[in-house]
Each structure stands twice: as structure tokens, then as C-alpha cells.
Amino acid sequence: MVKDLVAAQNDFFATQKTKEVAYRKQYLKKLQEEIVAQEDSICDALYADFKKPKFESLATETQLVLAELKYAIKSVKSWSERNHVGASLLNFPSKEWVQPEPYGKVLIISPWNYPFMLSISPLIGALAAGNTAILKPSEFSPNTSKIIAQIIRKVFPPEYVTVVEGGVEASTALLAEKWEYIFFTGSTRVGKIVYKKAAEHLTPVTLELSGKNPCIVDESASIKLAAKRIAWGKFINAGQTCIAPDYILVHKNVKKALVEGLKTNIAGFYGESIEASQDFARITTSKHYEELKAMLKGQQVLFGGNYNDEDQYLEPTLVDEPQLDSTVMEGEVFGPILPIISYADKSELDEYISHYPNSLAFYVFSNTKKFQQRMMQNYSFGGGTINDTVVHITNKALPFGGVGQSGIGGYHGKHTFDLFSHHKAIVQRGNWLDPAIRYAPYNVSLKWIKKLKHFF
Ligand code: NAD
Secondary structure, X not given: OHHHHHHHHHHHHHOOHHHOHHHHHHHHHHHHHHHHHHHHHHHXXXXXXXXXXXXXXXXXXXXXXXXHHHHHHHHHHHHHOOEEEOOOHHHOOEEEEEEEEEOOEEEEEOOOOOOOHHHHHHHHHHHHOOXXXXXXXXXXXXXXXXXXXXXXXXXXXXXXXXXXXXXXXXXXXXHOOOOOEEEEEOOHHHHHHHHHHHHHOOOOEEEEOOOOOEEEEOOOOOXXXXXXXXXXXXHHHHHOOOOOOOEEEEEHHXXXXXXXXXXXXXHHHHXXXXXXXXXXXXXXXXXXXXXXXXXXXXXXXXXXXXXXXXXXXXOOEEEEOOOOOOHHHXXXXXXXXXXXXXXXXHHHHHHHHHOOOOEEEEEEEOOOHHHHHHHHHHOOEEEEEEOOOXXXXXXXXXXXXXXXXXXXXXXXXXXXXXXXXXXXXXXXXXXXXXXXXXXXOOOOOHHHHOOHHHOO
């Protein structure tokens, strides 16, 4: 079955149809129309999967995708054009340019936490660049996976774009095939499996992975605003956001005020009974739910900590001063648990941050320019925000992705198009001049050849 789909996409790509910009644009528009028509059903599917509030489904899934589509439809023609560069004197007479061209068949594997956006957003760039694609959404968001499959089936012929639903088995079968590009979003553990499979065919990859994102609150920060913005970025999607603040490092002198601010804002956002709030999602998978509950064992809870097994509800929870070797501080916290650790000085702060490999995101709350700069310069991470959380994802001009353990490659906007394009270098020589100097027998003095460096 997978083999047939792959063969059909190979044959279709060979027809050169996807190299026509008008063809790509026509299908991007069809996709746009279908998503607009199905927007409510997509939100319903997300609600069925993990009670995702409709506001969050619109803001962080469908509208983000529609913005990417609008931009791609408007720009695909100019993105696809050849880019002329200054011609080299050594090639005189010549024209020289970079021609973006599609790789061929692309495999996109996505996770369950933003199951619609993280499937369709890379697909838009892959198609704008002229590739064919097979999408493998997560088995843990089955309702969203189903509606993605329906939309794709309605819009595209399967030899152009198709969806393969399923879990590890489906993924493994797909990864056994040869792809021209693989785009994976998910855990670092599975990212390594994908990278190994891709290496067998020297297939280029983008790996959008995870990390433990520090959120630093300096003594000079505007604490009330910091508390509000941290609570928002942490508890949106019930903390199941790859760029959510993972843990707080707060200067000891402002810890009390920050904790109070966080409590006030959580209550302000979700009311007295958070479980009854329509604005707070559930934990999507039972495996992650159990792991999160286990993280709370033996911890000092400053706020929250309640849960309900019936629908995998876990309250926004603040954990006080956990040890670095405790479960909550060992790996990524992919849920509404926020550890808070205080520091006394810069060296202590540095020790905490350096304890972990490159994070995907990095947040600094401070009103001291020097401190902001030092934090942004000294550490390696995917992307970050000063005095807010999460929002660096909203600007399509900024590449979104990790570094080191948190991933390879960045996308969004034109970056996605560039990522899914091979940038072919072309030189077109003129025939009216052909100096003899480069041809053997070499009769030119070596003194002249040593001046070549000025001409490359
Ligand atoms: P996951 O790695 O378990 O699964 C992701 C995808 O890989 C799913 O489609 C799954 O079916 C497939 N998969 C799982 N095991 C596999 C295997 N052994 N072989 C091949 N394929 C396999 O991730 P998840 O639990 O779905 O998502 C949560 C993780 O994703 C978190 O760690 C989060 O930080 C990360 N994430 C990263 C980003 C980003 O943009 N960097 C965005 C969202 C989530």
C-alpha cells in the first residue's frame, strides 16, 4: 500500500506538472477554500481529541495555517523565480543565477499537540516549492487526523498529496521508503530514529524537536506583567506546547511576587473551578498524563496539583524548588506543570541553564538591557523572546526551529519554501569570447596565476 503510494508520487513528480507555478497556486487556493469551509469541523475535531478551547483552535491552528496559505498564494510566483547574482569576471561573458527547484517526494510526520497546524503548515511550503507529499499525522489525535485525511482527499489527487493514518507501524513503513526530503516534528527520541533512516538514502531532513525551555526572571523585570505573560504561554494548550516555558529561574528577591502573580493570573484566566472552565484543555494521551502525574510525586506544590483521571484533566500546577535530578527537572515537562527555581547570582543562574542541552525556546524577563543581551548571546537555543513567551512564533519572517538537541532547520513563511527547495546554481556562458589562458599547455607565468584570488 505504502509502496504503491510512493510509486504513484514518483511517477507523478516525473511528469513535471508540479514545476508549473500556476498548478501549485491553484492547489494552494483549493486547500485554502476547503480549510475555510471546514474550519468549524476542524475545531470540533480538536475539541473531541483533547477539549481544545475553540479560541485556541482558531488562534493557534486554523488561522495560523490560513495566514501561511494566504502568504504562500501571494508569493509563490516570486519565490519560484530564478535569483540572478552578480556574474563572475572569470566566467565573462555570462549570466549567473540560483534556481529554486523542488526535491521530489516529501514525507511529513507530525505530533499530536498542535495536530492540525503542525501537519498543514509544513505541507504549504512543500507544495509551494513544487514537491509532492505524504502526510502522517499523529495517532494520538485521531479526530484531527481523520479530518486532515478528509480535507486532503477532497482537495488533492493521491499521487500529488495523500495522508497515511496510523502510529509507529505506519511511520516505520513510510520511513523504509526512499524520500527526497523528510520533515519531522516530535520528540528528540523519535527524531533520532528518523535521522538514521534518512541517512540510509542521504535524504535531507528538518527535525523540529523538543527541549527544556528556561524562563528567566531577573530582579529588574516588570513582575506583574511577567507573571501574566508566563502563565499565558505556559498554560495555553494545557502546557502541551513545544515552546512553552518549561521551568522558571527567578531571582530570589522577586520570587514571592512572581509566585503571587502567577496564582492571581491562573485564577483570573480560568476562574475558581479550573476543571469547569471552557478555556482549559486536557492532556491528550494517557501515557503523557500518567508521566505528568508521576512528576508531581514528592514535590512541594505551591498551587494546583489536582487532577481527574476520567478526562485526563491536570490542573495548572506550580512546583517549588525541585531538585535537578527529580523527574520534573530531568526531561521536558509537556503539560501544565511549572517548576520554579530561585537563583541568587549570575554564576548560579549559569549553572542551571548550562545543565541542559540547547533548548527549543528561551525566555528572559528583565528591564536591564545588558542582562537581556548577555542572556541572548551566551546560550545556544532555537529562538526566544525578551519580556514575553511564545510570541516569536507569530512572525512569519522569523525562522522557527531548534538547534543541536532541539532540532535541525527552521521554517515558516518563505523559510518553509526555501527549506523544501534545492537551490540550483546555474551559469550560462556566452560563446563570443573564449580566452586561451585556462587551457593546457599552461604558458602563463605563475606570478599571474597567483593573482587569481582577486577574481573568484
Ligand atoms: P513523538 O515523537 O512521539 O511522535 C511524533 C510522530 O512520530 C507521530 O506521528 C508518531 O506516530 C511518530 N512516531 C512515534 N514513534 C515512532 C517511531 N518509533 N518511529 C517512527 N515514527 C514514530 O512526539 P509526540 O509525543 O507526538 O509529540 C510531542 C513531542 O513533540 C514533544 O517532545 C514536543 O516538544 C515535540 N514537538 C516539537 C515541536 C517543534 O516544532 N519543535 C512542535 C510540537 C511538538
